[in-house]
Amino acid sequence: MAEKPRFVIVGAGLVGSMLAAMLGREGFEVEVLERRGDPRAGKMESGRSINLAISARGLNALSRLSLDDEILSLGVKLYRRAIHSPTGEISHQAYGVGGQAINSFSRGELNRALAQAAGDAPGVTLRFGRRCLEIDPVAGKVTHVDAATGDDLRTSTGVVVGADGAFSVVRGVLQKREHQDYAQHFLAHGYKELFIPTRADGTPALELNAMHIWPRGRFMMMAMANTDGSFTVTLYLPMTGENGFDRLTTRDEVRGFFDRHFPDAVPLMPTLLDDFFANPTGAMVTVRTFPWQLGGRTLLIGDAAHAIVPFYGQGANAGFEDCLELIEQIRKSPNDLEAAFRRYQDIRKPNSEAIADLALANFNEMRDHVASPWFLVKKRLEKAIHRVLPGWFVPLYSMISFSLIPYAEARARAERQARVLKRVGLGIALAAVALIVWAVR
Amino acid sequence: MAEKPRFVIVGAGLVGSMLAAMLGREGFEVEVLERRGDPRAGKMESGRSINLAISARGLNALSRLSLDDEILSLGVKLYRRAIHSPTGEISHQAYGVGGQAINSFSRGELNRALAQAAGDAPGVTLRFGRRCLEIDPVAGKVTHVDAATGDDLRTSTGVVVGADGAFSVVRGVLQKREHQDYAQHFLAHGYKELFIPTRADGTPALELNAMHIWPRGRFMMMAMANTDGSFTVTLYLPMTGENGFDRLTTRDEVRGFFDRHFPDAVPLMPTLLDDFFANPTGAMVTVRTFPWQLGGRTLLIGDAAHAIVPFYGQGANAGFEDCLELIEQIRKSPNDLEAAFRRYQDIRKPNSEAIADLALANFNEMRDHVASPWFLVKKRLEKAIHRVLPGWFVPLYSMISFSLIPYAEARARAERQARVLKRVGLGIALAAVALIVWAVR
Numbered sequence: 001m002a003e004k005p006r007f008v009i010v011g012a013g014l015v016g017s018m019l020a021a022m023l024g025r026e027g028f029e030v031e032v033l034e035r036r037g038d039p040r041a042g043k044m045e046s047g048r049s050i051n052l053a054i055s056a057r058g059l060n061a062l063s064r065l066s067l068d069d070e071i072l073s074l075g076v077k078l079y080r081r082a083i084h085s086p087t088g089e090i091s092h093q094a095y096g097v098g099g100q101a102i103n104s105f106s107r108g109e110l111n112r113a114l115a116q117a118a119g120d121a122p123g124v125t126l127r128f129g130r131r132c133l134e135i136d137p138v139a140g141k142v143t144h145v146d147a148a149t150g151d152d153l154r155t156s157t158g159v160v161v162g163a164d165g166a167f168s169v170v171r172g173v174l175q176k177r178e179h180q181d182y183a184q185h186f187l188a189h190g191y192k193e194l195f196i197p198t199r200a201d202g203t204p205a206l207e208l209n210a211m212h213i214w215p216r217g218r219f220m221m222m223a224m225a226n227t228d229g230s231f232t233v234t235l236y237l238p239m240t241g242e243n244g245f246d247r248l249t250t251r252d253e254v255r256g257f258f259d260r261h262f263p264d265a266v267p268l269m270p271t272l273l274d275d276f277f278a279n280p281t282g283a284m285v286t287v288r289t290f291p292w293q294l295g296g297r298t299l300l301i302g303d304a305a306h307a308i309v310p311f312y313g314q315g316a317n318a319g320f321e322d323c324l325e326l327i328e329q330i331r332k333s334p335n336d337l338e339a340a341f342r343r344y345q346d347i348r349k350p351n352s353e354a355i356a357d358l359a360l361a362n363f364n365e366m367r368d369h370v371a372s373p374w375f376l377v378k379k380r381l382e383k384a385i386h387r388v389l390p391g392w393f394v395p396l397y398s399m400i401s402f403s404l405i406p407y408a409e410a411r412a413r414a415e416r417q418a419r420v421l422k423r424v425g426l427g428i429a430l431a432a433v434a435l436i437v438w439a440v441r
Numbered sequence: 442m443a444e445k446p447r448f449v450i451v452g453a454g455l456v457g458s459m460l461a462a463m464l465g466r467e468g469f470e471v472e473v474l475e476r477r478g479d480p481r482a483g484k485m486e487s488g489r490s491i492n493l494a495i496s497a498r499g500l501n502a503l504s505r506l507s508l509d510d511e512i513l514s515l516g517v518k519l520y521r522r523a524i525h526s527p528t529g530e531i532s533h534q535a536y537g538v539g540g541q542a543i544n545s546f547s548r549g550e551l552n553r554a555l556a557q558a559a560g561d562a563p564g565v566t567l568r569f570g571r572r573c574l575e576i577d578p579v580a581g582k583v584t585h586v587d588a589a590t591g592d593d594l595r596t597s598t599g600v601v602v603g604a605d606g607a608f609s610v611v612r613g614v615l616q617k618r619e620h621q622d623y624a625q626h627f628l629a630h631g632y633k634e635l636f637i638p639t640r641a642d643g644t645p646a647l648e649l650n651a652m653h654i655w656p657r658g659r660f661m662m663m664a665m666a667n668t669d670g671s672f673t674v675t676l677y678l679p680m681t682g683e684n685g686f687d688r689l690t691t692r693d694e695v696r697g698f699f700d701r702h703f704p705d706a707v708p709l710m711p712t713l714l715d716d717f718f719a720n721p722t723g724a725m726v727t728v729r730t731f732p733w734q735l736g737g738r739t740l741l742i743g744d745a746a747h748a749i750v751p752f753y754g755q756g757a758n759a760g761f762e763d764c765l766e767l768i769e770q771i772r773k774s775p776n777d778l779e780a781a782f783r784r785y786q787d788i789r790k791p792n793s794e795a796i797a798d799l800a801l802a803n804f805n806e807m808r809d810h811v812a813s814p815w816f817l818v819k820k821r822l823e824k825a826i827h828r829v830l831p832g833w834f835v836p837l838y839s840m841i842s843f844s845l846i847p848y849a850e851a852r853a854r855a856e857r858q859a860r861v862l863k864r865v866g867l868g869i870a871l872a873a874v875a876l877i878v879w880a881v882r
Contacts (some may be wrong), residue, residue, distance in 0.1 A: 175625070178724035179680065183624035184616070239620065283619035 004028055006158035006336060008142050010132055010170050014107070015302030015319035016163030017114035021065050022327050024121030024427065027421035031125045031156050032118065032161045035147045038128040039112040039364075048244035051224040051232045052110070053078070053313030055102045065117050071110065075103035076225040083370055088264035090208070093370065097387065100402050101209070102313060106222045110316075135160060135173045137298035145336060159337060160298045166287055168304035174294060182289045187309060189219070189365070190239045190281040196223060196231035204229040214262050215368055217245050220263055220367035233269070236367065245281050274382045284309045286356050292345035296338025301326065311362040312400060314355050318407070322348055329414040341419035354407040358400065385421075393417055445469055447706070448776060449583050451478075451573055451611050453546070455487060456743030456760035457604030458555035462506050463768050464529050465562030472566045473559065476588045479569040480553040481560065492520070492665040492673045493610060494754030496543045496672035496842040501701035502761035506558050512551065516544035517666040523651035524811055529705035533651070534811065534820060538828065541843050542650070543754060545665045546779045551757075576601060576614045600778060600833070607728055609745035623730045628750060628804070630660070631680045631722040637672035637709045642851050646709045647669040654807055655703050655714035662703055677808065686722050728796050733786035737779025742767065746786075747793035752803040753841060755796050759848070763789055771789045788847075795848040799841065826862075834858055 007023055009016045012034035023030045054062075056076065060102070062068040079101045081093040095102060119126050131147040140160050145151040162170025185280040198207050204225060206212055212223040214230045218238060238244040243261075248254050251273045258266050268273065287307035292300045302319030325348055329340040369375040382395045394417075396401070399410035448464055450457045453475035463642040465469045495503075495516065503509040520542045536543060560567050572588040582602050601612025616623045637646050645666065646652055653664040653672070662765040664672040680687040680759060684702075689695050692714050699707050707713065728748035733741045743760030766789055770781040810816040823836045835844070835858075840851035 179627045179728075183626075184620050185624075186620045285619075317826050 004334075006030065006143065006152045006156040007161055008033065008140070008156045009161040009163050010135075010306070011162070011164035011168075011420045012036075012111075012115055012118070012126060013163065013165060013302075014111055014114055014316050015323065016161070017111065017118045017165060018061065018320055019161065019301060019323045019326070020118035020124050020126070021114065021121045022323055024118065024124035025065075025125065026327060026330065029123045029158075030118075030121075031158065032127065033130045033144050034126070034128050034130060035131050036128065037117050037197050038126070039108065041098050044214045048431045051104050051226065052310075052316050053111070053224075054105055055317055056071065056403060057312065057314075057317040058320045059103075060404055063326050064324065067113060067117055070228055071105070071113055072103065074103045074109050074113070074227065076102040076227060077209055078104055078211045078224070079099060080210050081370065082207055082212045084212060084214045084264055085371070086216070086261060091376075093376065093381075095211075096398055096402050097383060100398070102211075102401055104226075106226060107228075107254075111293075127354060132169055135170055135298075137170070137173050137294050140297035159296070162298070162304040163302055163403035164304055166285055166303045166307035168300065170298065171300055171304050172288075174300070175196075175289070175297065177294075180289065180291070183287070185288075187284040187360075188238055188240075189236050189247055189363075190283055191246070192235045192237075192276065192281050194221075194233040194235055194269060194275045195271060196233055196265070196271065202229065202230070205324065206231060214265065215367050215369075215371040216243075217368050217371075218396075221265065222314075222366070223265075224284075233265075237279075248276070251277075262285070272326040272386060286360065288353070288356065290345070290349060292349065293338070296336075296341055299326075299341055299344075305348075306356060308352075308356045308359045309363060310359070311366055312359040314354065314359060314407075315402065318355050321351070335352065350408040353398070358396075358407070358411060393421075413428070445775075445845070448602055449472065449474065449581070449597045449599040450602040450604050451576075451583065452603070452605035452609075452745070453477075453552075453556055453559070453567060453569065454604065455552055455757050456764060457553055457602070458552065458559045459502065459506070460568070460602065460604060460742060460764045460767070461559035461565050462555065462562045463764055464563035465559065465629055465745065466506075467768060467771065468564070470599075471559075471562075472599065473568065474571045474573060474583065474585050474597065475567070475569045476572050477569065479567070480549065480556050491546050491800060492545050492667065493751075493757050494665075495546055496754065496758055497844060498755075498758040499761045500544075501845055502765050506766065507552060509560055512546070513544065515550050515554070515668065516546045517540040517649055517668060518680075518794070519652045519665070521651050522811065523648055523653045524813070525653060525655045525703075525705055527657070527704075530785075532817075534817065535824075536652075537839055537843050538824060541839070543652075543842055545652075545667075548666060550668075558713055560650055576611055576739075577738035578611070578614050578618075578735050598736070603739070603741045603745040604743055606744045607726055607748035609741065611739065612728075612730060612741055612745050615678060615739065616666045616730070617638060618735075621732070622728065624728070626727045626729075628725040628727075628801075629679055630677050630804075631686055632765075633676045633678075633714045633717065633722050634720050635662075635674035635676055635687070636712060637706070638673055639670040643670065645672070647672060654811060655706065656808050656810075656812040657684075657702055658809050658812075660702075662706065663807070664706075674706075677804075680722075689717070692718075721812070726803065729797065730792070731786070731790060732792065734779070734782035737777075737782055740767075740782055740785075746789075747797060749793075749797045749800045750804060752807055753796065753800040755800060755841065755848075759793060759796050762792070764868050772850055780852045792848040795852045796841070798836075799848070801854060834862075 004027065006029040009020050009032045012032045016032060020030045031039060058070050058073050080095055081094065083091045089188045115126065118124050129147045130144045132142055132144050134143040137160060140158055142153055142156045142160055144156065160170060162168045164170055173179045199205050204224060208225045208229065214221040219236055221233060221235045223233045225231055240246045246256055254273055254276050258272060285307055286309055289305065292305045301322045302313065308315055326344045329344045330337065333340045385393045386395055394416035396410065399405050400412065445468065447470040450461050450471060450473045453473045457473060461471045461473045474559045478524065500509050524532045533861055556567065559565050573583055573585050575584040579599060582600055583597045583601055585595055591819065600610060605611055615621050640646050644809050647664060649666045655662040660672060660677055662676045664674045666672055670822055681687045689698055695714055695717050699713060699721065727750060733746045741778045742763045744756065749756055767785045768787045771778065774781045826834045827836055830833045837851065837855035840846050840854065
C-alpha cells in the first residue's frame with residue numbers, strides 16, 4: 001500500500017478545524033494554515049460576537065468528534081420565533097414539535113472548541129498567523145509566510161483543501177483555470193450588526209430562548225441571544241432606495257427610522273446610534289462553483305465551495321455535513337483520493353444548490369410572510385398534519401433543521417407534499433361544495 | 442464647463458481600438474495600454490489566423506469611422522452555409538435574402554486597421570508592450586510597466602476602461618468588490634484549430650464564399666475562408682467521453698476519428714495530425730457581470746463585460762455596438778459621465794444577455810439541427826413568409842445578422858413570431874381536418 005497522503009488545509013475556521021480533527025482521527029497527517037491568530041490562546045470577546053445557528057446536521061457532525069454535549073452547553077436553545085409587530089406586539093411560532101430547537105452559538109467559542117479538537121487529534125499541526133502566498137493546485141503545494149512580517153517563507157505539500165470561506169484564496173486559484181465554473185451573486189440588501197445588552201440587573205431584555213424577528217416587508221431586523229443574556233441584533237435593509245442604507249446618513253435619520261419601524265426595540269438599544277455608524281454595512285453573497293476538486297490534489301469545502309446567505313441558519317451545518325461526506329468517501333477508497341473527491345463533490349453539489357436556493361427564499365419568508373395571518377394558519381395546519389401523519393408529511397423547515405435528509409431530497413419532498421396538499425385541499429373544497437349543494441337542494 | 446475628462450483604455454484589441462478612435466474624434470484625450478506589440482508594425486501572418494464574422498452591426502460601427510469600405514475589402518463574403526454530410530454530400534442554406542452575407546475577417550488585419558484609426562485620431566496615445574500592475578477603480582488610476590522587462594513604472598489617471606477581453610484584469614479588480622455580480626460558465630466542449638491550405642494551383646479547396654459546417658450531432662467541425670483562399674478549420678468536441686478530446690490521444694485514434702466522421706475533409710488537410718497535436722485545445726466561456734461601471738471612473742466594454750461563445754458570430758459585433766451606445770450616451774451628458782455610463786450599461790446589459798443566450802443556443806443548431814430535413818423545411822418556410830410579409834415576419838438570424846434591431850428586442854420578436862406561426866399552423870391544420878371531414882362525409 002502506498003504511503004498515506006498528507007493534507008494541507010487552508011483555513012482553521014469552523015469547517016477547516018472540524019475537517020482537520022476528523023482527518024487526524026482517520027490517521028492522516030494534516031497541516032492547517034490560518035491567517036488569523038490562535039483562537040485557543042486569546043481571551044474570547046464575550047457577548048458581542050457573531051452568532052450562528054447549529055441544528056441537527058451540525059450536531060450530528062459534532063457528535064462524531066464527541067463534541068456535541070460540550071458544545072451544546074455553550075449555546076442557547078431557540079424553540080420559537082418571536083415576531084415583533086410594528087406596534088410592539090409579540091406573537092410566537094414554534095420551530096418544531098415536542099421541544100425541538102435550534103441552537104444559537106458564538107462563532108468564536110465554537111471555533112475555539114473545534115480548533116482545540118483539531119489540535120488534540122493525532123498527526124494534526126495547526127499553524128496560525130500564516131498567510132498563503134502561492135498555491136499550486138496541480139502539484140498540491142502551498143507557499144506561505146508569517147502574516148504579520150511577511151518573512152519566514154515555507155512550502156507545504158499535500159492535498160490542498162480550501163476551507164477558507166466565501167472569499168477563498170484556494171478557489172480564486174481554481175477560478176483562473178479553464179473549465180472552472182464560478183458565480184458570485186450579491187443580495188441587493190446589506191446588513192448591520194447592532195446590540196441589545198442585558199438589563200441593569202443582568203437579566204435578558206428579551207425572551208432568551210426565541211429568535212426575535214421584526215418583519216417589515218422589504219426589510220427586517222432580528223436578534224439572537226448570547227450566553228450572557230445580551231443579544232446580537234442584525235438589521236437587513238436594501239442598500240439603496242426606500243428604507244435603504246443610503247437614506248440613513250445622519251443620527252436624526254437613523255433615530256427617526258428606528259422610532260417609526262422598531263419602536264419596541266429602541267429603548268433596549270442604548271448604543272444604537274453609535275453602533276449604527278461605527279459598524280460596517282456587510283454584504284451577503286451566494287457563491288456557486290464546480291468542480292470542487294482538481295486531480296485528487298486540491299479540494300474545496302464549506303463556504304469556499306458554496307457560500308450561502310444566512311437566512312436558513314444552515315451555513316455552518318452544510319459545511320459540517322461536507323466534512324462527514326468527505327470522510328465517508330475517503331474511507332471507501334483511501335487509495336484513490338481523486339475518486340473519493342469526485343463522489344464527494346457529486347453528492348454534495350446538488351445539496352449545496354438546494355440549501356443555497358432555500359436560504360435565498362427564506363429571506364422573503366422571514367422579512368415578509370411570517371407577519372401574515374395566512375402564513376400562521378398554514379404553518380399550524382402543516383404541524384397538525386405532521387402530528388397526525390408524521391411518516392407522510394414533514395414540514396420543510398423540520399426536514400432542513402431537525403433531520404439528516406439530504407437538502408436536495410428535502411426540497412423535492414416538500415414540493416411533492418405541497419402538490420398533494422393542494423390536491424387534497426381541492427378535494428375537500430369540492431366535497432364541501434357537494435355537501436352544501438346536497439344540503440340546500 | 443469643467444475640463445474634459447481623459448480616458449485610460451486597457452486593451453488595444455478590436456473594441457479598445459475602436460473606442461479609442463471614437464473618443465478621440467469626440468475630442469477626449471485618450472491613452473491606450475496594451476500588453477502585446479503594435480499590430481501596425483509587425484508583418485501580418487497571412488492565412489493561418491483566427492477568423493471572425495462581421496455583419497450589419499459591426500459594419501454600422503465601422504462606418505462611423507468611415508472604415509467600412511476599407512475593411513470590407515479585406516474580408517471574404519459568406520452568403521450561405523455549406524453543410525457537409527458524413528458521406529461527403531454538400532447541401533446549402535442561404536444566410537439571408539437578396540445577396541445578404543456575413544463577412545469573414547482575419548482578426549489580425551481587422552485589429553491593425555482599427556489600431557491605425559485609433560492612432561490617427563486626435564488626442565489618442567497608443568502604448569504597446571505595457572503590462573498593468575495595479576488598478577484603482579475608485580480613483581481611476583492604472584500603474585503599468587514594460588511588459589518585457591518589468592521596468593519603467595508609470596501611472597496613468599483618467600476614466601479606466603476595461604477593454605481587455607474575456608479574462609479582463611480590470612473586471613478582475615471589480616470582482617473583488619462587494620455587490621459586483623459575476624459568473625463564468627464554460628462549455629463542456631473545447632475547440633481545436635486546424636487548417637485547409639489552397640490547392641497546388643493556388644485555388645481554394647472548398648467553395649470560398651460559404652461557411653462550411655460538418656454537423657455531427659454532439660460535435661461538429663467548421664471552416665471559414667481566409668483572403669488567400671486557405672481555410673481556418675475549427676473542430677468542436679466534448680472535452681471528455683464519447684467523441685471527446687480525451688479519447689483522441691494517438692495519431693491512429695485521430696486519423697480513425699477523422700476518416701469516420703469527416704472523410705471528405707481529410708484529403709484537404711495534409712497537416713491534420715501535426716496540427717492536431719501541436720495546437721492547444723481551447724475553452725469557450727460565457728461571462729456575465731454587473732454593474733459595468735463604478736462611480737463614473739471605471740467602465741467595462743466588449744468581452745470584458747460580456748464574453749460569449751462564438752456560435753452566432755456576434756462577439757466583435759456586440760462589442761462594436763457597445764462603443765456606439767457609449768458614445769451616444771456620453772454625448773447626451775458629457776458633464777455627467779456616471780449618468781452616461783449608467784444609461785449605457787442599462788441599455789447594453791439586456792442586449793448582451795440576449796446574444797449570450799442565443800450564441801449558446803446556436804451551438805445546438807449548428808452541430809445538430811442544420812443536418813435535419815425538418816430544419817431545412819422550416820428555414821425555407823420562414824424565408825418564404827419573410828418574402829411575402831417582410832414587415833411582419835423576419836427570421837431571427839436575419840434580425841441578428843442583417844439588422845440593427847437591439848438583440849433583446851430581436852429575441853422577443855422572434856418568440857412572438859414563433860407563437861403566431863404556431864397558432865396559424867394549428868389553424869391551417871384544423872381547417873385541413875375540417876375539409877377532410879367535409880369531403881369524406
